[in-house]
Each structure stands twice: as C-alpha cells, then as structure tokens.
Amino acid sequence: MEQVSTQPQAEPGRYRWIIVGAASVVLAVAMGQLVNGLSAFFTPLEQSEGWSRGDIALINSAGLIGLAVGGIAMGWLADRVETRKVVLAGTVVTGLCVTAAGFATTLWQLYALFFVAGALGGGALFAPLFALVGSWFRTGAGLAIGIVSAGQAMGQGGIPLANAMLIEALGWRGAFVAIGIASLLIMVPLALLARAPAPVEGAGAQTEEDAPAVRPAVVVVLMSLGVIFCCALMSVPLMHLAPLVELCGATGPEAGGVLFVMMLTAIAGRVAFGKLADVIGALPAYLAASAWQTALVYVFIQIDEIGLFYLFAPIYGFGYAGVMTGVLTTIRALIPAYCRAGASGIIIAFAWGGHGLGGWLGGLFFDRTGSYDLTFGVAALAGLANLALLLTLGALVLRGKSTPPRAAGVGPTRLGLLHRNPRR
Template identity: 60%
Template sequence: MPRRLHHGWVIVAAVATILAIAMGQLVNGLSVFFVPLEAEFHWPRGGIALINAAGLLGLAIGGIVMGRIADGTPIRTVCLVGVVMVGACVTLASGADRLWQFYLLFFLAGCFGAALFAPLIALVGSWFPAGAGLAIGLASAGQALGQGGVPFATAYLIEAVGWRGAFLALGLASLALMVPLAALVREPPRAAGGAAMRVEGTPPIPPRLAVVWLSASVLLCCACMAVPLMHLVPLLQGLCISGTDASGVLLSMLLAAILGRVAFGKLADIIGPIPAYMAASAWQTVAVFAFTQIQDLGHFFVFAPIYGFGYAGVMTGVLVTARALTPAPRRATLMGVILAFAWLGHGIGGFQGGYFFDLTGAYTVSFANAALAGVVNLLLMGTLFLAIRQRRVVAA
C-alpha cells in the first residue's frame, strides 16, 4: 500500500506538469497574441478569439473520443500521442499567416490534447480511491500554473523574438518537456483498481442524468470563467498597460488559483463535491464583473489573486463532482463528455468576449454576460444538489 500511494504521487506530479504545459497553451495561452496578431494582420478581435475557440472545440470533440479510447487503451500510449501532437501543432503555428491555418492547427492540437485532460484526471482518481479530492486538486493546480505561467513567459518571448519565434519556442519546449513526462504515467495495479471501485460505491443518481445535468452546468460556468482568462490581458492593454505588466496580473491571478484548486479539492473531501463546486462558482460569479470597474494597475494586482483563488475551485469542483457521479469502469468516457461541454463553454465565453468588444469598443457587455452565465450555472447546480438530497432521503 505505501508503495502504491508513493507512485500515485509521482503520477500526480507528472500529470500536473503536463497539464501546466499543454492546457496553459490551449485554454488561454493565446491571450497574449491578441494584440500582436491584430497589429500585423488587422484581423478583428472576435476572429482572433476564434483561434482559441477552435482549440477548445477540438478539446470538446477530442475529449469524447479520447475518453472512450482511454477506457480500453494503455494510458501511456494515449498520453504520448497527445503530447506529440500538441507540441507539433504549436510549432507549426509559427509559420501560419492565414486565420484558417490557425483554426486548423489549434483544432487539431485540441483534439489530440484532449488525451491530456479527462483521461489523466480519471487516472489520478483511480490511484486514490479515498480522498481523491486533494489529489485531483493538486493535479489540476498544474493547469492553473500553466494558464498563468505560459502567457507570462510568452509575453517576454514575443518581446524578444516576435510572435512567430514565441510559437516556435513554445512548441519545441513542449515536446522536450512533455514526452519524458508522458513516459512516466501508467495505470494503478489491478488490485488497487478493484479496491477503488469497492470504496466508491454506487453513484447517487443515474450516470446519464448526471452527465446531462453536469454538461449543462459546466457549459455555463466555463463560459463565465473564459472571459477574464482570455480577455484580461487585452483589457489591461486597452488601459495603456504594457503586455508584460498585463500578463503579470494574469500570472498573479493564476498563482493564487493554484492554492484555490488545492484548497477547494480538500474542501470537497470535507463538505462534499457539489457544495464545494457551488461555493467556488458563487465566488467567481459575484466577482467577475468587477474587472471592468478597475482602472489602476496596482488595484488589478490586488483584486486578481482574490478572484483567482475562488474561481480556481470551479474546475476542481467539476472534476471531483464528475468523479462522484460517474461509475469507475466508464469514468474516462463520461468525464470526456462532461468536459467536452466545459471546453465548448470556454470557447463560447472567449468568443463572445471578443465579439461584443468589436461591437461596443469595450468589455462591459462581455463581462456582464459572463456573470449572467454564472448565475444560471448556480441555479442548475442548486437544483441538482436538492435532487440528490431528496433521493437520499427517500432511499433512507
């Protein structure tokens, strides 16, 4: 048992680092490329935002396919294919000069990059049949680190070598770092998998109902969170704040998000997955519109980490809730479906942020729409929580 748990933490560390590198590029890494691409090609911001949306659409579609494949294929094989394709597509983006080329490359990166999220998070959960919230929180914290660290480092790369050089450096570094990490991942021993299934018990509601409910919820909560992730940097640049300072604010938000993901993972172990998810969603929904009311760089540096700590718990809450409501034998498949709607929500949120900026010349409507999506998400999750509690009362 100690040996199994020891390697489980190796898996957590490897997964966290892979998610930091890959998701940092696919989820919001494009945020620091808005202004350089706009300046060189004179493309509308909504069109540039669709590059990110194409990657997220790829994550959505690929998540369903890769989840099914991962349930019957060695996880190391699935992971190696994913990291090679992500690195290759980002490298090739350095030579793109048409929007459709960016759309295609990021769509393909997302399709194969989907092998690096739902299957790997399901893998982490299978190594920790009890107290999985903390392990999943730590693994997903890697994504938060990457979503802050990758744009921050990229901003300096763009200043030093231009946007093409930045894409090239990111792609090659991704391959060099992620391929060895992918070689470390493996499934838990069969006996441990059996023990995990016995400890988990039966999901409280039918899995199909859980998937439909959670898919609708995450579509909305991720549409909310995508707006500051994708548009905080250009929002600050519109206030005459430099790209490096703006990416520093994003980094401070996502450094706090690392702590938030771990904290809300532990909270889920204490109060339950759905209440923890709702607490983080409420935090995000209440705070997101405030970004449009701040003008001073110092105030952004104060507020962004406060927002980041709470918003980060949303993804941990989604993952732990999905784990609690899905059966282990089909978990990668069902989590792939749920997370497909999460990525779609990210794409929709990021696109509408750019679209309404193009229409109005400001981000007020974009961030207001984000808050509205958060409110509807809370209503859905509150209804799900009450439905599960009622079922348990009737069963007792």
C-alpha cells in the same frame, strides 16, 4: 481497461505522487497553451495582421472545440490501450502544432492547427491523465485532483506570461516556435512515466455498490448544461483580462503579470477546494467556487489602475480556481464507477465548448461595442444560470437523500453522496 506494465514498479504509495507530479507539469504546459495561452497574442496579431479580436478569439475556440471532441474519443481510447501511448501521442501533437503555428500565414491555418492540437493533443492528455491519477488514489482523490488541477492553473498563468515575454523578444511567430519546441522537450519525457498501478489482490471489488441518489443521465444533463455557462464565464477573464489591462495603459508583460498573479493564487485555490470537497462534499464545494466567480467577475470592469488589478486578480483567482476541481470531484461523487468515464467525457466536452463560446463572444462583443462592459456583464449572467442548474441538481440529491432506502430499492449508504466523495 489499459494494459498494466510488467516492468518492476516502485512502491505504489511513492510512485502515485510521481504520477501526480508528471500529470501536473504536462497539463500545465499543454492546457496553458490551449486554454488561454493565446491571450498574449491578441494585440500582436491585431496590430501586425489586422485581424479582429473576434477572429483571433476563434483560434482559441477552435482549440477548445478540438478538446471537446477529442476528449470523448481519447478518453474512450485510453480505456482500451496503454495510457502511456495515448499521453505520449498527445504531447507530441501539441508541441508540433504550436511550433507549426509560427509558420502560419492565414487565419484558417491557425484554426486548423489549434483544432488538431486540441483534438489529438490536449484531448489525449486531459481526461486520460485525470483518470490515471484517480486510478492511483483510492482515498483522498479530491486532494490529488486538486493538486493536478493546480498544476494546470500554474500553466494557465505562466504560459501567457512567458508568451508575452517571448513575443517582445522574438515576435509572435518566434514565440510560437519557441514555446512549441520547449513543450516537446518538457512533456515528452514526462509522458513516458505514465502507467497504470499494479493490480492489487481484490482490487476489482467495489468498495461501495450504492445506487446513485440521482439517475446518472440526469446528472450528466444538468452538469453538461451547467458547465456551458460556468466555463463561458470562466473563459472571459482568462482570455480577455490581459487585453483589458492593456486598455488601461499597461504593457504586454505587465498585463500578463496580472494574469500570472491571478493564476498563482489559483494554484492554492484548486488544492484548497479539492480538500474542501473531501470535507464538505463535492457538490457544495463546487457551488461555493461557482458563486465566488459569479459574484466577482464583473468587478474587473470597474478597475482602471494596474495596481488595483494586481490586488483584485488574486482574490478572484482563489475562488474561481475551485470550479474545475469541483466539476471533476462532483462527477466522481455523483456518477457510478461503471459509467463514470463516459459521463466525464461528455460533461468535459460541454465544458470546453462553453469555454470556447465565452472566449469568442467576449471578443465579438468588444468588436461591436469597443469596450469590455458587455463581455463581463454577460459572463456574470452566465454564472447565475450555472448556479440555478447546480441548485437544481442539489435539490434532486437532497430529495434522493430523503427517500426511504427500502422504497428506493437501495442501501442506506447512498444517502451520503452529497456529503462525501466515494472512496475507492
């Protein structure tokens, strides 16, 4: 595990909320750029450079593939060196790569820059920061994770809007440079706050040694397959809602405003579903959020007025927001601590891969058909596939719950895995 700072530490109950706040802002800035910040650049890059939307979407996909690959490696590294060093490196790499994007002259340069930003930048931030937050909370982890996820949601709404405004004022090149420099100024000081909690007497002892209701390998396989479909759906509104709204006659800032409003409600949704996971269980909360986004995603394509977009986007955003919180809390609930970090890296890698796949296919389908009907329709079908996999996992957990503890060779407390998160 990472080295523990020997510097005098603030009272843990207070400092853990500083960790939550710092992680929220860092992930807002970094993930806002790497997950869907490029959505504001579709039309400007298409108009000024003549690139197709499928090719432009691949810039974002390159960053997400980088996140998938880098997340596994950086999560492993964060377990072995001081988290502060990993996070600090991630903030610097992210800011420098985005700044350099303003000087790119070809598509391959943007692909390379965003891949590096994802692998060595965002990859060094996402898994390590969520792991760090979890280490500070032995109870109420669902709420803490929800709050940090809410910060990420704020960035995913605010960064595209800021990018749209910067593009209007500075052009797409100037916007990249400005947001990159601002990222460095915001994230680097906050990265210096990252540190592990001080060791507590007896803290190494597990509060529960229950065997899992489902073998960890089975959970990893089902969740990894599920998040491919889940995040492929999720990426479609995140990447293509703004250009869809522009097709209805809205300006860039107006389209960015729709996304911003959606992500504002996502802030509340991520916190709410984190708390819901503490109450009804992580997997049921994850199922609820997944069903919400699946049922509503195709409605976007039925809307053709800017006012209706502003009304509907927050409704969709509140429920969709619980998905990432659900993924993280379900991993915590169903994967034992001894292999949780490695399992998290694998599952989240598939999630970023699905995110990149969905965004790219959305642009490709638009290029082929000239509309977003097929893009959003396939997104809804992907959501149904994810729900089928989650229901399969739920059935396995329930079957494990019904297995007599003596026959399973475990204690009876393992039966609560579906209904509440482990407290550590």
